[in-house]
Amino acid sequence: MSYRVVISSVLLLLSFAAVAQGPAISAGISYSRDIQPIFTEKCVACHACNDAPCQLNLGSAEGAARGATKVPVYDGERSKAVAPSRLFYDAFGERAWQHKGFYSVLDAQGSQAALMARMLELGHTNPLQPNARLPEDIVLGLNRDNMCALPGEFDGYASAHPREGMPLAVTGLTDQQYQTLQRWLASGAPIDEQALVPSAKEALQVVQWENLLNAPGSRESLVGRWLFEHWFLAHIYFKDGEPGHFFQWVRSRTPTGQPIDLINTRRPNDDPGTQVYYRLRPVQGVIVHKTHITYPLSAAKLARVNSLFYSGNWQVNALPGYGPERRANPFSTFEAIPAQARYQFMLDNAEYFVRTFIRGPVCRGQIATDVIRDNFWALFQAPEHDLYITDPNYRGQATPLLAMPGQNDDVGSVLSLWRDYREKRNEYEALRRDSYADMPPPSWSSLWAGNDNALLTIFRHFDSAAVIKGLIGEVPQTMWLFDFPLLERTYYQLAVNFDVFGNVSHQAQTRLYFDLIRNGAEQNFLRLMPADSRDGFLDDWYQNSGKLKMWLDYESIDDNTPTALKLDEQDPKRDFAMQLLARYGELDANPDPINRCDGAYCSRPNIDPLLQAAEQALSRLASRPAAGLKVIDQLPEATLLRVETASGRRGVYSLLRNRAHSNVAFLIGESLRYQPGLDTLTIFPGVLSSYPNFMFNIPAEQVPDFVGSMENAKDPASFEKIVERWGIRRSHPQFWQYFHDLSRYIHETEPVEEGVLDMNRYENL
Structure with a gap:
């Protein structure tokens, strides 16, 4: 496309946006x-x-x-x-x-x-x-x-x-x-439309990216489709774009330069029924944090996409169609695209992809979150150590086994469908176990360490969850290790293929398969542990009824092949975590001295001394089991602390309750598996939930009193005194001032991530 045509397309885009503004x-x-x-x-x-x-x-x-x-x-x-x-x-x-x-x-x-x-x-x-x-x-x-x-x-x-x-x-x-x-x-509630309008610079980039995804040719068409399916949830922003301007990829019947004629299928990979053009349109309306999953586009990203997908000589013999079979197995649908390119693309922005299926834009995620623990760390296998990337024979054997359920929502077939996909998944796990046993034992080089997306922390808050870069909190009970088959399956099962408007069969199949995904991530991690310790870890993760689930549904683990990691035999998981932090500390986007205080100073350096003192005091509450800190029993999942200095500066901290479970392997009866005496608190700077359950506003000099009161609160009556003194109830005269200050804090610390928080889960303490 010539420069003149690009300019005319941009002008046309801007003219349509101007018309959309409506009357003055x-x-x-x-x-x-x-x-x-x-x-x-x-x-x-x-x-x-x-x-x-x-x-x-x-x-x-x-x-x-x-x-x-x-x-x-x-x-x-x-x-x-x-x-x-x-x-x-x-x-x-x-x-x-x-x-x-x-x-x-x-x-x-x-x-x-x-x-x-x-x-x-x-x-x-x-x-x-x-x-x-x-x-x-x-x-x-x-x-x-x-x-x-x-x-x-x-x-x-x-x-x-x-x-x-x-x-x-x-x-x-x-x-x-x-x-x-x-x-x-x-007066009749008159409405004047004020559509968001891209700037001229943004409009040029919109055209540039649309041209990439809509380029002619079979290779280009297949890559464009794969990229769309991996970007459709993103709030796209341009590195040099206007603050607050975000865009979303959609499918249109019309090409660049014409008004978008939306193809509004239930899923992004449903049959469009016509020729498709991938288009970027501005996100309209107020940005709310829970649906705001951001993704940057830039000249460097454009070069990266071209390098990953078009540097080789791979070919497409025939473009795949659409339908249930294609939705079920993206590995076969997109098998012509080099697996290394697909995996590396996802690794580059791994936080985004994990957010799509852990935090998600669906707003109520218990269908997925009750299958995960309340806090864990996520790591990624290096592409050069991923057999699916490096071994074509292994890839050919694995691909048919990676199909996912949920495409057939017949209620009467739930159990038979589940059994079929469970058997395929377990056959794949056996293939993976046996194939990796013939490989050199895993070492530190087996972990991807390409950028600060390499180390992630996940917090679950009952029916919602958050993903944060870095390793936050005390060493968790479990860790996940994603390889490409696991990362792509999780993304497709919970993001691309999940229909929030679907029926009970679709939702049950999604939930049941995610249970297998979690188990697979845990098994991947266990290969890093000493062989003779793996069964002990499984026994800890699947206590009581969990042992029945292991026998019924999960493929057996490899408890013979050694690891190349040299780990303390007494506590190999903790030693692994400490070595991980030491080796990859430069990738740890959020160092955590509050929860992992290993010396006299339990606060961040280079911040206001009054906030340092507050963090030092707050660290006394972190990483202690509820059996010794009774106040945990009174706390909801996600509490926000606003610590204000006399000079008007303030810090915001998330106080997260990590509920302990004997196992998380069943669809129902979660409350029967709670282990409340083992609950802990994680305290970390920032807003680590889209759904605050409560807020406290504490003058910095009173934080030691607050901490002391929390340590001594043994019953609901003593906790209520804490709420009376420092709590911001729903009826507080300044409720909205404090509530929206949380969003302002996000704007000050991570402006791209700012959005209005949700108070549907704000409790009546």
Whole structure:
């Protein structure tokens, strides 16, 4: 494409964006100027993503106009999949959404005010007692049975729930905000569209990347499809782009330079039914942290992609089609692309890929998270030591065994499908075990150490999870080692192929197979341990009922082949961790002196001395079992501490409860496998969860008192005194100031990652 054509394409992109802005802002109340900021401050923390109550998403004009529905996205018991209702994807405009079963919350109903106006009035006339615990009859959390009252049902709702107006169970709107919203609603809730517009520099890069993915030729088409399937969840940003501008890859019927004609299939690898063009479109609406999985594009990345995928002489004899078989096994679908290129591409940004399936954008992830432990470290096998990369014969034997379930959602076939895929997976594990036993024993060179994505920490918070670069916290009970077959399968099973709108069969198959993936990651790691220690580790990870699961579903491990690592026989896992930190310390993006304090100083260097002293005190709470720190029993999964100095500086710390389990190998009965006496706390600077469960605001000089009170809190009554003194309850007069300060802290420390946090899980302590 010539430079002149590129420029005209860019101008066309910008002209379409300008048209999308719609009419100029009027002198009266403007949605974009006056209303959306109120929604962003007081509503988006609950009303965003798939688990927004009643699917009412107030992060954009499109979401507000779409309205609400009684149909929940999350339903673990439905026998039939439901139609997807993805904002900016499955329909556009109020009328189109009403055809899909949504109803307006903005329109007046005859003589009755709009539903939103009445909900806001109910909340405004029944304010909460400042910083008091909420009445027990107000049900909160993800198990709340949302009424999703239709306009004609509001009177009954208000009569039955007089203290459950909006915003629900939290410090409400200011008088000025309330009056502004009511005036806007009374005037018909006019909306002026303000679409995000790429800058001229961004538009040039959009064209450049679209040209890469849409280049003619069989090789180019196959690589473009593979790249799209690995980028479709990403919030793309350009290294020199505008702050706050993000883009998403979509499939379109129209090429670069024309308006996008969206192909909105359920999955990104469903049959598009037409010629496909991969397009980048701006992400619209308020950025919320839980769906904000970022990925950088740059000139260096473009060169890297070209080097990885087009430097060799590989060929494509025939392009693969679409359908269940192709979805089930991406290893055969994309087998023409060199495996080394595919794996290295994923390793370059390994944190992004692990985030897609561990943190995920689905907003409620228990379908996956109840199969993982509350904290563990993840490592990656070096490509040159991965048999799938280096040995074509092994790759040929392994590929047919790597197919994944979930493509057939027939409820009656769940068990038979599960058994078939379990047997394939175990046949693969046996092949891997026996083939690697004939290889030189693993050494330190077996671990990939290419950049700071090489060492990752995962924290689970019941039905959500977070991924952070670096090795954070005390040495965990388990570690995972990904090779290419494991990393790619996990990504496809939990990200590409997972349908949040699917039925119970699809969700069960996904969950059951992820159990096998976890077991495979653990087995990979065990090869690094001394052979005679491996059975002992398995016994620890699969206690009680877990031993039955090992016998029923898992392939036996290699407990004979030695490791080349020289490790302390008394505690080889801890010795491995310490050597790992010593060898690859320069790749550890987040050194952790608070939880792994090995000397007199348990704080970060080169920070405010008052915050250093606070960290020193907080370290007394870290990595201690609940049997000796009773307050852990009172804490939720993710608590945020805001430590403020007299000069106005502040630090933000995540206090994470790591729940212990005898095993995590079963679909149900998780509470029966809790080992609460073994729970621990991890304390680390930053916001390590999209879903704060509670906040404490502590003057820096009072942190030692806070720590002492936590150490001495033996029962709920003593913990309540801590909450009374330092806690920020939902009813706190400055709740929103403190809550959004967490996002401001992210902006100051990792600006690309900033987004509005979610308070659906904020507890009533």
